[in-house]
Amino acid sequence: MDLVYFLKVxxxxxxxxxxxxxxxVITTFLLLLNNKSQFSSTAQYSTGFTSERVKLADGTSxxxxxxxxxxxxxVIETIKSPEVLSHISYSLLIHDLASPSLSYKKLSEKERxxxxxxxxxxxxxxxxxSQKLALNELLRPGVxxxxxxxxxxxxxxxxxxxxxxxxxxxxxxxxxYLDISFxxxxxxxSAFVVNSIGVEFLNYYKGLSQRRTDENALNIKDxxxxxxxxxxxxxxxxxxxxxxQGTIDPLSRTTSAMETVTELxxxxxxxxxxxxxxxxxxxxxxxxxxxxxxxxxxGGGNNxxxxxxxxxxxxxxxxxxxxxxxxxxxxxxxxLRLEINSKTxxxxxxxxxxxxxxxxxxxxxxxxxxINASKSTIKEYETSIARYMGMTNRNPGxxxxxxVIQTQLDMENKQLSNLKEISNQIAGLAKDDPTSNFIQTRxxxxxxxxxxxxxxxxxxxxxxxxxxxxxxxxxxxxxxxxSVKTPGIFNKLTKLKIATIINKVNLNRKxxxxxxxxxxxxxxxxxxxxFKNNIRKLRFELLNSGNKxxxxxxxxxxxxxxxxxxxxxxxxxxxxKKVLIMDMNFSNNSLTRFFxxxxxxxxxxxxxxxxxxxEENELAGKTPYANMYIIGCVERNTTPFEMFxxxxxxxxxxxxxxxxxxxxxxxxSLNNYADSKELALSVDAVFTVFSADNAxxxxxxxxxxxxxxxxxxHYGVILNKVLTENINL
Numbered sequence: 001m002d003l004v005y006f007l008k009v010x011x012x013x014x015x016x017x018x019x020x021x022x023x024x025v026i027t028t029f030l031l032l033l034n035n036k037s038q039f040s041s042t043a044q045y046s047t048g049f050t051s052e053r054v055k056l057a058d059g060t061s062x063x064x065x066x067x068x069x070x071x072x073x074x075v076i077e078t079i080k081s082p083e084v085l086s087h088i089s090y091s092l093l094i095h096d097l098a099s100p101s102l103s104y105k106k107l108s109e110k111e112r113x114x115x116x117x118x119x120x121x122x123x124x125x126x127x128x129x130s131q132k133l134a135l136n137e138l139l140r141p142g143v144x145x146x147x148x149x150x151x152x153x154x155x156x157x158x159x160x161x162x163x164x165x166x167x168x169x170x171x172x173x174x175x176x177y178l179d180i181s182f183x184x185x186x187x188x189x190s191a192f193v194v195n196s197i198g199v200e201f202l203n204y205y206k207g208l209s210q211r212r213t214d215e216n217a218l219n220i221k222d223x224x225x226x227x228x229x230x231x232x233x234x235x236x237x238x239x240x241x242x243x244x245q246g247t248i249d250p251l252s253r254t255t256s257a258m259e260t261v262t263e264l265x266x267x268x269x270x271x272x273x274x275x276x277x278x279x280x281x282x283x284x285x286x287x288x289x290x291x292x293x294x295x296x297x298x299g300g301g302n303n304x305x306x307x308x309x310x311x312x313x314x315x316x317x318x319x320x321x322x323x324x325x326x327x328x329x330x331x332x333x334x335x336l337r338l339e340i341n342s343k344t345x346x347x348x349x350x351x352x353x354x355x356x357x358x359x360x361x362x363x364x365x366x367x368x369x370x371i372n373a374s375k376s377t378i379k380e381y382e383t384s385i386a387r388y389m390g391m392t393n394r395n396p397g398x399x400x401x402x403x404v405i406q407t408q409l410d411m412e413n414k415q416l417s418n419l420k421e422i423s424n425q426i427a428g429l430a431k432d433d434p435t436s437n438f439i440q441t442r443x444x445x446x447x448x449x450x451x452x453x454x455x456x457x458x459x460x461x462x463x464x465x466x467x468x469x470x471x472x473x474x475x476x477x478x479x480x481x482x483s484v485k486t487p488g489i490f491n492k493l494t495k496l497k498i499a500t501i502i503n504k505v506n507l508n509r510k511x512x513x514x515x516x517x518x519x520x521x522x523x524x525x526x527x528x529x530x531f532k533n534n535i536r537k538l539r540f541e542l543l544n545s546g547n548k549x550x551x552x553x554x555x556x557x558x559x560x561x562x563x564x565x566x567x568x569x570x571x572x573x574x575x576x577k578k579v580l581i582m583d584m585n586f587s588n589n590s591l592t593r594f595f596x597x598x599x600x601x602x603x604x605x606x607x608x609x610x611x612x613x614x615e616e617n618e619l620a621g622k623t624p625y626a627n628m629y630i631i632g633c634v635e636r637n638t639t640p641f642e643m644f645x646x647x648x649x650x651x652x653x654x655x656x657x658x659x660x661x662x663x664x665x666x667x668x669s670l671n672n673y674a675d676s677k678e679l680a681l682s683v684d685a686v687f688t689v690f691s692a693d694n695a696x697x698x699x700x701x702x703x704x705x706x707x708x709x710x711x712x713x714h715y716g717v718i719l720n721k722v723l724t725e726n727i728n729l
Contacts, residue, residue, distance in 0.1 A: 024466035039187035041444035043194040048437025104189035116151040187446035194444035275374035486729040499716025512567035547684035553676035555703040592632030597621030670703035
């Protein structure tokens with residue numbers, strides 16, 4: 001039943017839904033008609049991510065799908081980043097300003113009148129953009145000139161937001177390929193963007209990865225050097241302790257001396273091998289550096305960087321000689337490192353050669369430092385050997401001291417091993433370029449024909465979308481509408497007997513009595529005729545009840561009690577019944593006002609017990625309708641039992657009962673007043689009027705409980721204002 005109700009709701013709103021859908025279709029058509037054609041180009045890259053495999057515990061290898069998806073997401077977000085797209089935007093604007101005849105974007109007459117074209121000249125714009133490209137920087141909104149340049153970009157449609165709206169970057173499903181598409185009004189512009197954006201992405205991604213790796217490598221090398229110095233220092237301390245202890249037995253002393261000399265000579269030979277290795281690598285790197293500097297041409301800036309690096313290395317050597325703990329030297333080294341980074345982070349046309357020169361310079365200086373360190377170590381070994389050979393017998397020292405030194409040396413060696421492992425990992429990352437396998441497998445071509453507007457498809461989708469959304473909207477209105485609406489819903493909520501159902505009619509042009517009297521035919525009078533027949537059903541209930549005095553009350557205000565009494569009284573007069581209407585609703589005397597009577601219950605009640613002719617003494621007011629009379633009331637904040645007791649009311653009703661066939665009383669709402677509860681004691685039967693426009697509230701349930709306690713006296717609920725379409729639901 002609920003489904004049928006919802007379908008009927010949609011059926012009632014069919015013309016509104018259809019009108020909205022047609023409006024959406026027409027609007028879509030007009031928008032597409034005025035929309036200029038777009039041209040798309042697509043470039044494709046092979047990433048190489050799917051060729052990377054991981055080994056499992058059983059020795060087999062497989063793809064790490066999660067890592068692959070993560071890499072694709074990182075690459076896509078990097079391509080869409082302002083750092084990459086802004087480089088394309090700056091290049092496009094420089095191209096259009098430098099070559100107006102070949103520009104991708106032609107300004108309209110309206111756009112040429114923009115104030116930004118007068119606030120900054122073209123040469124300044126080109127210089128600012130060229131500088132930003134050279135330094136790998138973005139325009140800053142807080143700087144006035146750069147804000148004008150940003151306005152220039154917006155005017156040409158090259159700003160970051162506009163570029164991002166027309167850019168589409170996605171992975172080709174379940175493959176190793178990445179598609180980059182761009183749409184614009186100029187086919188050559190679209191082709192330029194998709195072919196340039198890949199190069200800009202590779203440059204930015206490589207630079208970003210290299211900067212991170214280099215910084216980590218420098219930090220770990222410093223830690224590794226300091227840790228090596230600690231280990232060497234403890235080794236020297238251990239060797240010196242062994243030498244200083246000696247032994248009492250000459251043979252033991254000689255044996256110990258020879259073992260020590262053998263150990264020293266072995267270390268000396270290893271250190272000389274390291275020296276030769278560093279010396280040869282130093283010469284090789286110097287030769288390569290000289291070659292690259294010759295290729296670059298101008299090496300003044302690089303020489304300055306080399307000087308700073310040499311100075312830093314000298315300070316590192318001083319720090320090492322002092323045991324690795326000197327706050328002043330460490331601060332100077334840190335400042336030099338920042339200065340070196342700032343001088344080596346700039347861009348330019350020869351940025352790759354400069355980066356290679358900087359890297360070689362760093363390696364040359366490191367090898368030079370290692371050569372100096374090896375020289376110093378060799379000299380110390382030679383001095384120690386000479387000292388030991390000339391030593392005489394001394395008293396043995398404490399073995400405990402040697403064990404303490406050995407324990408500390410083992411701990412430092414373990415830490416040194418961990419740092420070497422981390423250093424090897426960083427070195428591996430530096431060699432493992434994440435973009436090394438990126439290959440452009442398809443070049444973006446300028447489109448010959450514009451993109452299809454898909455007018456019919458978009459019109460159909462817009463119409464269907466509005467059809468669906470409007471239907472859902474009206475259904476939601478019904479779902480969240482807590483009013484009763486249908487007899488079935490009312491019965492579920494209250495479990496009360498329904499005496500009759502009164503459909504909703506328009507009472508703006510006709511009152512209820514007029515509707516009952518008129519004899520309209522045709523579709524125009526369908527609702528009025530249904531209303532009339534429903535009142536007739538209620539009339540039949542009264543005629544066959546055997547009772548005369550009926551109270552019409554309600555739980556809430558505004559349910560239509562007066563309308564029903566007016567219509568029912570008129571219908572009863574058509575059956576030649578004499579009807580008296582008593583307006584006992586002291587809070588809202590609508591019946592009194594409607595019939596404009598001047599006979600009030602407050603005036604009539606004191607005459608109870610007197611043998612009077614009601615008509616002759618005007619104790620009941622006349623109405624425009626034959627056999628229908630009314631006793632009105634004056635609106636007051638009082639109840640019937642406060643004006644007269646129950647005996648007076650019973651006596652009054654008994655006295656007039658024989659004068660009329662039916663007496664219809666209207667009482668105030670049960671939720672707000674006690675009037676109807678008092679009147680219910682003096683009548684034969686009670687009808688409760690409930691409006692289908694209202695919801696069943698908690699206080700209604702209390703009133704319904706009182707109605708249920710009336711048992712046989714309660715003749716049922718008159719469900720009023722039900723839509724004609726919902727009567728049978």
